[in-house]
Amino acid sequence: MTRHCATFAGLMRKYRGRFMLTRKGRGLLEKEAFGEVFHALFAAAARKWNWGCRDGYPELYAIQSTGLISLRWLHLFGDLPRDEYSFYAQRFLKAFPAILRFMPNDAITKDREKMVRRAYALRFFERFALAFGLAERQGWPRDMFLCHLEGERLIRKTSLLNQYIDFRV
DSSP: OHHHHHHHTTSEEEETTEEEEOHHHHHHHHTTOHHHHHHHHHHHHHHTSOTTTTSSSOOOTHHHHTHHHHHHHHHHHTTSOEEIIIIIIHHHHHHOGGGGGGSOOSSSOOOHHHHHHHHHIIIIIIIIITTTTSEEEESSOOOGGGTTOOSOOEEEEOHHHHHHOOOOO
16 A cells, blocks of 8 residues: 555556655655655545555545545544444445445345445555554554454544644635
């Protein structure tokens, strides 16, 4: 993910089979402008990187396109640890019920809501909020092989979310 986002952000490129820093990337690192590097990676991950790549769920682009709303929910409700399935994913389904129309109707995915909740938790929390340090998981092992299991998966916001994103209107 970092390599793709760095490429999308214009911080590095592939040249003759090797990855190299671009002028922009070298300049930011020389200036030690790590905040600008973080911002460039964050913006690329939010806008250009496909959160749903290689996860086996249908496209469901609404999960990524409503990421700002999910960050707002995390900001509002993330002081207390809350379950990513029963609280945040359920809130997502209530706000965007039309997403269920994009789920296939076959024998494997008998419960469309369950599949959307799983895709939402994987894409928004695992691949975005947790990856950027905007949220932290409590009481659950961080194991990529367990990412599709349901159970109590408590999520809370980190101080970085409050410092980095300002939701004042």
